[in-house]
Amino acid sequence: MREIKKHLNYYVVLFFVLALGVLFFLQIDSSSGLKVSLLLVITLFYIFWGILHHSTKHNLSLKIVIEYILIGCLGLVVALFFIKG
Amino acid sequence: MFNFFLNSVKKNAPDVLGTSININQEELLNITNKNRENEGLPTLVISDELSKAAYLKGLDMFEKNYWAHNSPIGDTPWVFFKKVGYDYTYAGENLARGFATSDDVVKAWMQSASHKENMLSPNYQEVGFAIVDGKLLGEDTTLVVEMFGNKTAQVAQAKEVNSSQTKAVSPPQKTTLQKPLIASVKRDSLINSKALSWNLSLVVLLAFIFIFALDMIIIERKKVLRVAGHNIDHIIYFISILFLVLMFTKGTIL
Numbered sequence: 001m002r003e004i005k006k007h008l009n010y011y012v013v014l015f016f017v018l019a020l021g022v023l024f025f026l027q028i029d030s031s032s033g034l035k036v037s038l039l040l041v042i043t044l045f046y047i048f049w050g051i052l053h054h055s056t057k058h059n060l061s062l063k064i065v066i067e068y069i070l071i072g073c074l075g076l077v078v079a080l081f082f083i084k085g
Numbered sequence: 086m087f088n089f090f091l092n093s094v095k096k097n098a099p100d101v102l103g104t105s106i107n108i109n110q111e112e113l114l115n116i117t118n119k120n121r122e123n124e125g126l127p128t129l130v131i132s133d134e135l136s137k138a139a140y141l142k143g144l145d146m147f148e149k150n151y152w153a154h155n156s157p158i159g160d161t162p163w164v165f166f167k168k169v170g171y172d173y174t175y176a177g178e179n180l181a182r183g184f185a186t187s188d189d190v191v192k193a194w195m196q197s198a199s200h201k202e203n204m205l206s207p208n209y210q211e212v213g214f215a216i217v218d219g220k221l222l223g224e225d226t227t228l229v230v231e232m233f234g235n236k237t238a239q240v241a242q243a244k245e246v247n248s249s250q251t252k253a254v255s256p257p258q259k260t261t262l263q264k265p266l267i268a269s270v271k272r273d274s275l276i277n278s279k280a281l282s283w284n285l286s287l288v289v290l291l292a293f294i295f296i297f298a299l300d301m302i303i304i305e306r307k308k309v310l311r312v313a314g315h316n317i318d319h320i321i322y323f324i325s326i327l328f329l330v331l332m333f334t335k336g337t338i339l
Contacts, residue, residue: 004317007315007317011317011318011321014318014321014322015321018321018322018325019325019328021325022325022328022329022332025329025333026329026332026333039329042325043322046318046322049318050315050318053315053318063313064313067313068318071319071322072322074293075322075323075326078286078289078290078326078330079286079326079329079330081282081285081286082282082283082286082330082333083333
């Protein structure tokens with residue numbers, strides 16, 4: 001809880017942008033290409049936002065960058081597996 | 086890798102792992118009529134001519150590779166009514182693709198205002214369905230075409246129905262249909278690939294959300310200092326993907 005209070009603004013922005021992305025995704029009717037692109041945008045925002053946040057807090061390291069990229073890739077793979085499955 | 090493996094199994098052993106689909110004309114008609122009866126409307130009867138028109142429309146969509154009411158060369162749905170010689174005063178069209186059951190198709194149409202308007206219109210007396218399998222826009226899919234019509238003179242002077250899929254025009258010329266009509270598509274596999282991908286996605290996402298949440302609690306309680314990404318970030322991201330998986334329906338209507 002301390003963690004949430006400490007970075008509340010940052011989490012709120014992340015939550016709203018991702019929620020907006022998901023809502024927009026669900027509105028797309030047929031174009032599979034557009035869906036994949038939007039999924040990519042959602043993931044890239046998550047990675048960018050995480051890295052930016054750590055960068056402003058001056059605790060950014062290569063390990064953290066890799067962590068965000070790997071988790072982003074995992075989410076992307078799971079979503080694509082579901083969409084194409 | 087896992088996806089590649091599943092796709093290989095799907096290709097080589099569709100009876101073991103594949104998409105289970107069960108859509109047929111009789112069920113579509115029954116569910117449509119049940120909805121009409123609930124609204125106190127007269128039931129629709131199957132018209133072979135409309136079913137032929139729907140089938141021609143389905144074939145045209147696969148041949149010209151489009152997902153729309155009007156073809157890329159500008160043919161409207163009413164062209165197919167004309168092709169089978171259906172002389173109508175009112176006509177309408179609903180389209181669906183990517184659904185697994187007749188019930189899912191009708192449910193999706195009933196949840197859309199314009200499609201619902203077609204399904205519950207008192208102006209129609211007949212309906213025709215075509216369920217056609219093929220590759221559309223790079224995806225293997227089952228297309229459902231529903232065409233409504235009314236030939237009677239009683240409503241001939243009534244006004245045009247205001248709907249994107251509905252229109253009334255002048256009498257057409259009749260032509261004969263060469264290909265056989267498909268009234269149902271039924272494919273059974275031992276393992277339904279859609280259900281499998283859905284369940285696996287859910288398990289993976291929930292497992293990661295649980296692990297990140299547990300890790301966050303332990304780190305906070307034990308006051309461990311760690312240089313790492315924020316677990317809440319990861320949880321929010323995975324919850325977003327989870328929502329997407331939970332709310333995403335593969336079928337679309339038009």
